[in-house]
Amino acid sequence: GENVEQHPSTLSVQEGDSAVIKCTYSDSASNYFPWYKQELGKRPQLIIDIRSNVGEKKDQRIAVTLNKTAKHFSLHITETQPEDSAVYFCAASTFGGTSYGKLTFGQGTILTVHP
Amino acid sequence: DTAVSQTPKYLVTQMGNDKSIKCEQNLGHDTMYWYKQDSKKFLKIMFSYNNKELIINETVPNRFSPKSPDKAHLNLHINSLELGDSAVYFCASSLGLAGVGETQYFGPGTRLLVL
Numbered sequence: 001g002e003n004v005e006q007h008p009s010t011l012s013v014q015e016g017d018s019a020v021i022k023c024t025y026s027d028s029a030s031n032y033f034p035w036y037k038q039e040l041g042k043r044p045q046l047i048i049d050i051r052s053n054v055g056e057k058k059d060q061r062i063a064v065t066l067n068k069t070a071k072h073f074s075l076h077i078t079e080t081q082p083e084d085s086a087v088y089f090c091a092a093s094t095f096g097g098t099s100y101g102k103l104t105f106g107q108g109t110i111l112t113v114h115p
Numbered sequence: 116d117t118a119v120s121q122t123p124k125y126l127v128t129q130m131g132n133d134k135s136i137k138c139e140q141n142l143g144h145d146t147m148y149w150y151k152q153d154s155k156k157f158l159k160i161m162f163s164y165n166n167k168e169l170i171i172n173e174t175v176p177n178r179f180s181p182k183s184p185d186k187a188h189l190n191l192h193i194n195s196l197e198l199g200d201s202a203v204y205f206c207a208s209s210l211g212l213a214g215v216g217e218t219q220y221f222g223p224g225t226r227l228l229v230l
Contacts, residue, residue, distance in 0.1 A: 108158070
């Protein structure tokens with residue numbers, strides 16, 4: 001089945017700096033890669049996603065890049081703000097058999113933005 | 116106007132007990148999920164139902180039994196609770212299958228503590 005590795009596990013930046021979180025996946029058939037943000041004690045929420053026919057997608061301060069050949073994708077947050085502090089999860093989709101429609105999540109990255 | 120709701124929010128119980136968690140979505144979605152988030156924040160899918168049909172059944176002890184009486188509800192019953200079952204359980208829903216690009220909307224979570 002699919003395996004998603006996420007790095008780093010913790011990331012600490014100063015307000016205004018950029019933050020980059022990287023994920024690798026194992027199943028070359030995966031073609032959908034969402035990113036979720038989970039604030040402390042809250043539910044995960046989708047912040048951006050990318051499909052395999054696109055190499056990059058941007059939404060204001062957030063961007064995601066995908067390298068299908070290398071099987072890795074990254075989340076980039078520019079001009080970080082204290083409210084960006086949260087746990088970020090990457091995920092990859094797996095198709096076929098009983099895994100149809102399944103998302104496999106990375107281990108999560110705790111991002112702390114210091115004022 | 117809550118999109119995905121879960122009850123109870125907190126559940127504290129003794130080992131060996133049987134408990135249920137309920138989930139309801141008013142988004143008109145066809146697919147619902149149960150996830151377990153452990154103490155290290157790792158988010159892992161347990162089950163998924165599409166139009167009341169079980170489509171994802173991960174390697175979960177058979178003490179866990181999901182039930183979907185209709186496509187707006189997905190309940191989780193846990194028999195003979197063990198210490199290792201302590202976690203946050205999230206319900207989620209999506210219009211179609213999350214793995215094909217449909218956004219998953221998570222409930223607020225149920226914090227289960229087994230003593």
